[in-house]
Amino acid sequence: MNKHNPDENHPHDPFNHYGKSKWQAEEVLREWYNKAPTERSLTIIRPTVIFGERNRGNVYNLLKQIAGGKFMMVGAGTNYKSMAYVGNIV
Known part of the structure; x- marks a missing residue:
């Protein structure tokens, strides 16, 4: 499969x-x-993970942690994640 x-x-x-x-x-x-x-x-x-204006979900929190220097990298940081902008979904 x-x-x-x-x-x-x-x-x-x-x-x-x-x-x-x-x-x-x-x-x-x-x-x-x-x-x-x-x-x-x-x-x-x-859809995959959706991000965009007024989004306060996981992606928002992740970006906020990175911007605030509070993100802890696990592993080598080579993972990929599909994301879609809300304007491309609706």
Whole structure:
């Protein structure tokens, strides 16, 4: 299974309770849509970490820690993380 480059046809494989609960919520929405697909529309997106104006989540806190000199690097600092700007999502 290619988990490094999944697309919309990638089989689901949640690895924790949070992921499983999100998948179950999507299933509820799919069932709702399938009851009247010609009368309803449904788009499910699974964005990565989102950052932007008015965001006070994890990315904001990370950047604030770095700017304030309070960030503690773990390891070599060579990890990559996908991020998306909120303006590209909505």
